[in-house]
Amino acid sequence: MVDENKAEKHIARTIALPALLVISLLVARLVMHSKTGIRLSAPIELSRSGLSLSMPSGNGWKCEEKWTYENNIFSTSSVFAAGGASNQSYAQCRYLLAAQKDTPLERVSRHYIKTETTETGIIMAGDITIDWASVKTDMGIEIILGVCELAGGRELEIEVLLTAEEQGRAQQVFDKIVKSIRFSDNGLLQAGARLISDIRNKGLDIARDENSSVSFFTIADSHNKIIGFTMDAMELVRTDANTTINAADYYYLRGTVSDEQVSFLHGGADLRQFTWRVETSSRMGSKGIEMTADSGVLTVRTSQVGLSVNRRAGRETGEYELGETAVPDIILGPVLTRALDSNEQAFIIDVIRSDGIVMPAYVEKMPPAKWQTDSNSTRMEWLDGRGYWQQTYYDSSKKAAKIMLGQESTYTLSSVDANEIMRIFPERANLVRDKNQILDRKL
Numbered sequence: 001m002v003d004e005n006k007a008e009k010h011i012a013r014t015i016a017l018p019a020l021l022v023i024s025l026l027v028a029r030l031v032m033h034s035k036t037g038i039r040l041s042a043p044i045e046l047s048r049s050g051l052s053l054s055m056p057s058g059n060g061w062k063c064e065e066k067w068t069y070e071n072n073i074f075s076t077s078s079v080f081a082a083g084g085a086s087n088q089s090y091a092q093c094r095y096l097l098a099a100q101k102d103t104p105l106e107r108v109s110r111h112y113i114k115t116e117t118t119e120t121g122i123i124m125a126g127d128i129t130i131d132w133a134s135v136k137t138d139m140g141i142e143i144i145l146g147v148c149e150l151a152g153g154r155e156l157e158i159e160v161l162l163t164a165e166e167q168g169r170a171q172q173v174f175d176k177i178v179k180s181i182r183f184s185d186n187g188l189l190q191a192g193a194r195l196i197s198d199i200r201n202k203g204l205d206i207a208r209d210e211n212s213s214v215s216f217f218t219i220a221d222s223h224n225k226i227i228g229f230t231m232d233a234m235e236l237v238r239t240d241a242n243t244t245i246n247a248a249d250y251y252y253l254r255g256t257v258s259d260e261q262v263s264f265l266h267g268g269a270d271l272r273q274f275t276w277r278v279e280t281s282s283r284m285g286s287k288g289i290e291m292t293a294d295s296g297v298l299t300v301r302t303s304q305v306g307l308s309v310n311r312r313a314g315r316e317t318g319e320y321e322l323g324e325t326a327v328p329d330i331i332l333g334p335v336l337t338r339a340l341d342s343n344e345q346a347f348i349i350d351v352i353r354s355d356g357i358v359m360p361a362y363v364e365k366m367p368p369a370k371w372q373t374d375s376n377s378t379r380m381e382w383l384d385g386r387g388y389w390q391q392t393y394y395d396s397s398k399k400a401a402k403i404m405l406g407q408e409s410t411y412t413l414s415s416v417d418a419n420e421i422m423r424i425f426p427e428r429a430n431l432v433r434d435k436n437q438i439l440d441r442k443l
Contacts, residue, residue, distance in 0.1 A: 054180035069384040096155040098321035104133040140164035152189025191347035217413040228253035257283040300356035
């Protein structure tokens with residue numbers, strides 16, 4: 001009996017040792033696979049752009065699998081979290097509204113001073129040509145940056161940064177992202193460019209030479225309660241040298257501490273050069289923003305103290321490249337009116353908002369509903385993913401009669417005359433009565 005027990009133990013040890021060896025090899029293989037195997041997410045689509053791509057996901061990579069919009073750039077990213085807090089490896093793709101003029105190597109050099117170029121090249125992703133550069137920093141960080149131009153002046157940047165712990169894998173990650181890129185030109189940016197080009201050549205339908213076009217709208221909340229109003233004024237000024245646009249707008253929201261915003265724009269009729277000042281006062285304090293567009297670049301300065309922006313004291317918040325379809329929000333009304341007569345059924349333009357953000361917007365002409373007598377309407381969808389939309393209804397003379405603004409709640413702007421505004425808001429009657437206080441204000 002004793003001999004039988006010894007035999008069984010010997011057999012068990014004989015079987016267990018190879019089994020443990022196999023298990024150890026499998027574990028080691030799994031660990032190596034988690035470090036070197038790169039899986040990709042499902043395609044991440046950028047709304048209305050025709051672009052989709054995949055990012056590293058799983059095996060230590062964390063990806064939110066969506067595009068976000070910040071500082072006038074769409075981006076999606078993935079972080080390699082398996083290396084711990086000290087590991088800062090990541091991959092990021094950025095969709096730029098206007099193409100820059102520098103090379104991938106020049107862009108990397110702007111952010112990392114001490115670099116050593118290892119390689120540059122060109123790679124194809126379908127019909128897209130991507131220029132790329134690979135560099136290493138003095139800290140052992142490996143960076144690959146690829147740049148490709150898309151339709152309508154847009155640009156895609158692909159950046160992969162891996163720390164010393166992940167040396168030699170940046171190219172593998174970069175190549176996988178590139179191979180996942182899918183792009184189909186939907187023509188929306190070109191349609192927007194044709195519309196804006198026509199406006200630059202022929203001008204906007206704005207009253208000329210001091211016969212300023214002034215419009216008033218009441219603002220009602222989702223319960224149909226009137227809570228404020230807007231006043232807009234525009235004029236074209238002709239001289240022997242050129243034609244310029246003067247535009248001003250004012251909005252007022254009644255409250256214990258009322259919200260007010262007034263802005264003034266002076267610029268060329270071709271919309272390429274302008275200065276636009278925005279002054280806001282609310283319970284959060286006062287703020288001024290000044291925007292200057294020149295040579296395809298928008299410069300934004302802000303001031304948190306007082307209502308005026310001082311060039312010397314104001315804080316410069318950034319400079320942004322402007323594409324061919326960029327237009328200031330303050331003159332968006334006549335731009336959309338011109339779209340009614342154009343051949344473009346749907347298009348994308350870049351709207352420069354009063355807060356200095358350049359926001360792509362999808363615009364579609366809509367036929368009138370059966371219950372409407374309006375000629376038609378335009379619906380605009382902001383493309384930052386937050387669900388903002390605006391629908392403008394026009395009367396038979398193509399004048400805006402009603403504007404719906406929505407996200408989670410819907411607000412209605414209804415066209416009225418000055419007398420109605422003064423009746424509802426007597427506390428602002430003097431300003432409405434003397435509208436030139438706004439239009440004649442100097443920038």
